[in-house]
Amino acid sequence: xxxxxxxxxxxxxxxxxxxxxxxxxxxxxxxxxxxxxxxxxxxxxxxxxxxxxxxxxxxxxxxxxxxxxxxxxxxxxxxxxxxxxxxxxxxxxxxxxxxxxxxxxxxxxxxxxxxxxxxxxxxxxxxxxxxxxxxxxxxxxxxxxxxxxxxxxxxxxxxxxxxxxxxxxxxxxxxxxxxxxxxxxxxxxxxxxxxxxxxxxxxxxxxxxxxxxxxxxxxxxxxxxxxxxxxxxxxxxxxxxxxxxxxxxxxxxxxxxxxxxxxxxxxxxxxxxxxxxxxxxxxxxxxxxxxxxxxxxxx
Numbered sequence: 001x002x003x004x005x006x007x008x009x010x011x012x013x014x015x016x017x018x019x020x021x022x023x024x025x026x027x028x029x030x031x032x033x034x035x036x037x038x039x040x041x042x043x044x045x046x047x048x049x050x051x052x053x054x055x056x057x058x059x060x061x062x063x064x065x066x067x068x069x070x071x072x073x074x075x076x077x078x079x080x081x082x083x084x085x086x087x088x089x090x091x092x093x094x095x096x097x098x099x100x101x102x103x104x105x106x107x108x109x110x111x112x113x114x115x116x117x118x119x120x121x122x123x124x125x126x127x128x129x130x131x132x133x134x135x136x137x138x139x140x141x142x143x144x145x146x147x148x149x150x151x152x153x154x155x156x157x158x159x160x161x162x163x164x165x166x167x168x169x170x171x172x173x174x175x176x177x178x179x180x181x182x183x184x185x186x187x188x189x190x191x192x193x194x195x196x197x198x199x200x201x202x203x204x205x206x207x208x209x210x211x212x213x214x215x216x217x218x219x220x221x222x223x224x225x226x227x228x229x230x231x232x233x234x235x236x237x238x239x240x241x242x243x244x245x246x247x248x249x250x251x252x253x254x255x256x257x258x259x260x261x262x263x264x265x266x267x268x269x270x271x272x273x274x275x276x277x278x279x280x281x282x283x284x285x286x287x288x289x290x291x292x293x294x295x296x297x298x299x
Contacts, residue, residue: 007080014073014082016065017070027058031056034048034051035052056102070088138184148208181225183252184265185251189215194215197248227254229283232283233252237281251269251284252283
């Protein structure tokens, strides 16, 4: 009687192994398919992520149960244990597959988490000069970039400012010191001639000048009143004729509103300078399509 009861118990343990084995045969392929859906590029619903982790937990429980039951059968109930090499091999393979599949899944999830953190940090950080487009690469120096950004910000604030009669004396003085327009310029050509011109120009406090390269000089002029571009054109024409003549050329970009800067000025400048003749001063037109103004006649 005791033998029959022990044998029946051993058989019930074997049924547990068979049941768990069948569960693994049906579930592991589904588990693999679900994990393949998760990639760094795709947005995966939270429910799928939860289902994958729950499924993995259950699979691990079944594998652990099979291992514990087999140890019990091979020990205390060895005489009643009918070992099945095929099942043993498949269970081992399932364990290997599930481990590798879930490791890849967690790696992808880690990558996605890093991407989200990176995006969140980018949103928190103020845009850099490079992020703001070609205009803000006008200068190499960070200090000069900040000066340009400040001038643009003050120019933008004028659009929202109350009329002078509606503000106090102190506010009016501040407003009067704000730029009414800006002019960006490039002088390009023979290095020695640029050196002569640079040493002969006297700039004001808020103007910015930078030797952008051996053959280029970049600058910003801050105007406290509206300036006719033709005035600057004539001024730079005289400076160029006195310093380098046909060995250098100058390109001016008048800016009256931040909207004037919603263009790739650096790209336009590079293209236009290649078209210009030596000693020429040219004004970039205000149109958004990037057309260039007519060249200035020399002499």
